[in-house]
Amino acid sequence: MLNFLNRTDMEENTKPMTAPETEEEYFINMGPQHPSTHGVLRLLVSLQGEIVKRLDPHLGYIHRGIEKMCEKDTYIQIIHLTDRMDYLSAHMNNEAVCLLVEDALEIEVPERVKYIRTIMAELQRLNSHQLWWATMGMDLGALTTFFYGLRDREKILDIFEETCGGRLLLSYNTPGGVMYDIHPNFQKRVKEFIKYFKERLPEYDQLLTGNVIFQERTKGIGRLTREEAVNYGVTGPSGRGSGFSCDIRKKFPYSAYPYVDFKEILGVDGDALSRYKVRMEEMWESMHIIEQLIDNIPEGPYTAKMKAVLKLPAGEYFQRVETARGELGVYVISDGNKTPYRMKFRSPNMCNLSALDHISRGAKIADLVAIGASFDFVIPDIDR
Amino acid sequence: MKDHWLYDFTSLTAGIEAWLQETFTPFWAIAWEMVIIGLVFLIFYAVTGLILVYAERRVCAFMQNRLGPNRVGPWGLLQTIADFIKLLMKELVKIKEADKFLFNLAPFIVIIASFMAIAAIPFAKGLHAIDFNIGVFYVMAVSSMGVVGILLAGWSSNNKYSLIGAIRSGAQIVSYELSVGLALLSVVIFSGTLQFSEIVESQADAWWIFKGHIPAVISFVIFLIAATAETNRGPFDLAEAESELTAGYHTEYSGIKFAFFFLAEYMNMFIVASIAATVFLGGWMPLHFWGFDAFNRVMDYIPPVVWYMGKTAFVIFLMMWFKWTFPRLRIDQLLTLEWKYLLPINLVNTVLIAFLTMMKWHF
Numbered sequence: 192m193l194n195f196l197n198r199t200d201m202e203e204n205t206k207p208m209t210a211p212e213t214e215e216e217y218f219i220n221m222g223p224q225h226p227s228t229h230g231v232l233r234l235l236v237s238l239q240g241e242i243v244k245r246l247d248p249h250l251g252y253i254h255r256g257i258e259k260m261c262e263k264d265t266y267i268q269i270i271h272l273t274d275r276m277d278y279l280s281a282h283m284n285n286e287a288v289c290l291l292v293e294d295a296l297e298i299e300v301p302e303r304v305k306y307i308r309t310i311m312a313e314l315q316r317l318n319s320h321q322l323w324w325a326t327m328g329m330d331l332g333a334l335t336t337f338f339y340g341l342r343d344r345e346k347i348l349d350i351f352e353e354t355c356g357g358r359l360l361l362s363y364n365t366p367g368g369v370m371y372d373i374h375p376n377f378q379k380r381v382k383e384f385i386k387y388f389k390e391r392l393p394e395y396d397q398l399l400t401g402n403v404i405f406q407e408r409t410k411g412i413g414r415l416t417r418e419e420a421v422n423y424g425v426t427g428p429s430g431r432g433s434g435f436s437c438d439i440r441k442k443f444p445y446s447a448y449p450y451v452d453f454k455e456i457l458g459v460d461g462d463a464l465s466r467y468k469v470r471m472e473e474m475w476e477s478m479h480i481i482e483q484l485i486d487n488i489p490e491g492p493y494t495a496k497m498k499a500v501l502k503l504p505a506g507e508y509f510q511r512v513e514t515a516r517g518e519l520g521v522y523v524i525s526d527g528n529k530t531p532y533r534m535k536f537r538s539p540n541m542c543n544l545s546a547l548d549h550i551s552r553g554a555k556i557a558d559l560v561a562i563g564a565s566f567d568f569v570i571p572d573i574d575r
Numbered sequence: 576m577k578d579h580w581l582y583d584f585t586s587l588t589a590g591i592e593a594w595l596q597e598t599f600t601p602f603w604a605i606a607w608e609m610v611i612i613g614l615v616f617l618i619f620y621a622v623t624g625l626i627l628v629y630a631e632r633r634v635c636a637f638m639q640n641r642l643g644p645n646r647v648g649p650w651g652l653l654q655t656i657a658d659f660i661k662l663l664m665k666e667l668v669k670i671k672e673a674d675k676f677l678f679n680l681a682p683f684i685v686i687i688a689s690f691m692a693i694a695a696i697p698f699a700k701g702l703h704a705i706d707f708n709i710g711v712f713y714v715m716a717v718s719s720m721g722v723v724g725i726l727l728a729g730w731s732s733n734n735k736y737s738l739i740g741a742i743r744s745g746a747q748i749v750s751y752e753l754s755v756g757l758a759l760l761s762v763v764i765f766s767g768t769l770q771f772s773e774i775v776e777s778q779a780d781a782w783w784i785f786k787g788h789i790p791a792v793i794s795f796v797i798f799l800i801a802a803t804a805e806t807n808r809g810p811f812d813l814a815e816a817e818s819e820l821t822a823g824y825h826t827e828y829s830g831i832k833f834a835f836f837f838l839a840e841y842m843n844m845f846i847v848a849s850i851a852a853t854v855f856l857g858g859w860m861p862l863h864f865w866g867f868d869a870f871n872r873v874m875d876y877i878p879p880v881v882w883y884m885g886k887t888a889f890v891i892f893l894m895m896w897f898k899w900t901f902p903r904l905r906i907d908q909l910l911t912l913e914w915k916y917l918l919p920i921n922l923v924n925t926v927l928i929a930f931l932t933m934m935k936w937h938f
Binding site for chain 2: 217219225226227241328329330331332333334335337338339342398399402404405407408555556557558560
């Protein structure tokens with residue numbers, strides 16, 4: 192039974208970390224320049240020997256004020272800003288804004304667009320998980336995984352490049368459809384990639400998953416219960432690792448997700464290994480989704496007829512999508528102008544980070560790195 | 576053929592010594608010997624370090640779907656030399672509030688420890704700087720001095736990451752010293768001597784890893800694990816733990832001082848591999864089997880130095896192989912592995928070997 196109001200588990204030592212409390216305690220700064228924070232995240236960690244007593248994430252090192260900038264930009268311009276939040280889920284971020292605008296203007300997008308968007312989103316998810324796997328191994332000291340992950344990721348980036356010119360930041364979505372039609376080679380290359388990657392994914396398991404040191408390093412580390420995941424708002428593969436069924440693709444299907452059959456992967460233990468396994472399984476599911484769609488892309492226009500200037504009717508709008516890291520919510524208050532009055536992103540990484548202090552108490556420094564890797568943080572998404 | 580200097584260095588080395596003794600007074604003869612040996616080792620040290628760095632970069636590159644260094648010189652052979660020149664020219668960063676004397680001393684202790692250890696290693700028949708009758712013990716003793724340097728480096732850097740790395744390294748080396756010692760003890764029991772040259776001679780008919788049944792294999796595996804831990808290499812590189820402690824104990828070092836740590840790590844790997852090769856794999860002894868006379872004769876034609884280098888290279892490759900494949904252990908797992916698994920297995924194994932030797936059941 193979920194108890195959303197029970198917050199006792201969070202009432203630990205929540206005093207601000209200003210100075211060490213005891214003689215044995217000492218502070219170290221992990222970041223903003225640190226190999227395992229994958230960006231400019233600064234964790235002020237209180238240690239006793241090797242054991243983490245508490246930690247305090249200090250944010251803002253890559254804050255660009257994207258939400259404020261959005262208030263000056265038109266909706267089409269906003270899409271290009273969302274790329275820069277969670278850069279590994281650029282396509283899904285774009286999609287969230289596009290879906291919101293289409294919903295507000297009551298535009299029916301062509302079926303072809305839905306298919307293309309979904310395939311691209313799943314490719315993006317695959318690419319993001321590959322990079323996560325690569326860096327997870329690297330954080331745990333197995334440097335070879337990094338090159339295996341990036342080798343396969345390159346193939347997806349090549350497909351992206353051929354489709355829309357961008358490799359990392361796609362900006363392929365536009366309200367009402369996509370920027371251009373897919374490349375004639377698109378279907379062939381995606382199918383080739385799926386065939387290729389199905390042979391490669393078992394290699395990932397051989398290299399890392401089955402390794403006894405890896406299992407020991409992640410099993411029982413950073414345990415997050417289902418209730419805690421709900422309370423902290425931990426979503427995406429990290430939340431599902433704790434058994435929190437939070438897949439927006441299943442709960443509130445959008446684009447072509449209602450047409451496809453796929454499983455929502457749920458973990459049981461809620462530890463780092465569980466989160467790891469959820470992501471590994473999700474890669475199989477993503478490939479399964481792409482396989483169902485790739486041969487059935489309907490003919491038709493690649494974009495709906497749109498006005499040159501989009502003005503959302505006055506009111507509040509909310510749209511959410513499942514990015515590679517969890518639930519991305521976009522909230523817009525419009526006063527009827529071509530720019531939003533206020534824009535707010537509910538970014539998955541921000542909420543996932545909030546659980547870090549709680550679950551890493553009592554862990555070792557090495558565990559903290561493993562936990563951080565299992566959450567798959569993208570720092571620009573935390574700061575925005 | 577056996578008299579050729581390639582197969583027996585005794586005449587060459589003894590000849591040089593006799594000539595020195597004839598030409599100079601005994602004091603100056605010893606002094607000249609020291610200078611010659613020092614120079615030879617210095618050159619050997621530099622060359623081996625460069626080769627090992629290049630080899631590691633190439634080996635790990637091939638394991639990681641890359642090419643590795645292939646631009647400077649033929650097949651990138653000059654890359655490490657270029658890197659070394661870069662390290663030489665780099666600024667030595669002065670750390671505020673650091674203990675300057677200990678900070679400067681630490682790299683030298685680390686490198687001196689590995690220098691001293693290499694002196695006792697027999698490269699071929701008659702090719703060793705000094706043939707102690709307590710060779711195994713001596714190598715154990717001087718190689719564990721390196722940890723003092725690491726501890727000093729961590730302490731004097733005035734950096735918490737360095738300190739954590741140094742303390743980790745201390746705990747690690749103190750623990751794994753036991754396993755290294757016990758694993759070497761097994762062959763000492765078998766051969767009944769602490770002298771490296773005699774241990775090698777005792778493997779003339781077959782190597783100890785074949786002669787000593789399964790206990791010798793267990794000893795070899797334990798030695799490999801423990802020695803990797805002693806040299807602070809992956810998956811036991813907790814002292815540096817790049818993703819946790821940025822660079823561990825040598826975070827604050829730059830330029831040539833960092834190069835000293837770097838070189839010492841590779842030379843320690845070389846020393847450990849050559850001890851494994853000497854003690855378990857027959858050192859410079861060719862591969863011999865009882866009864867296969869023709870085979871043994873053919874093997875004899877390969878010079879001992881080649882045998883020695885080949886075996887060492889093999890062990891080094893093993894160490895590189897698992898460094899680039901395995902994730903890093905956590906500090907408590909590292910200590911658990913030693914105290915709860917390796918040490919009890921090793922103790923039982925040692926008793927077993929003592930029993931085997933007593934009953935003369937080994938070959």
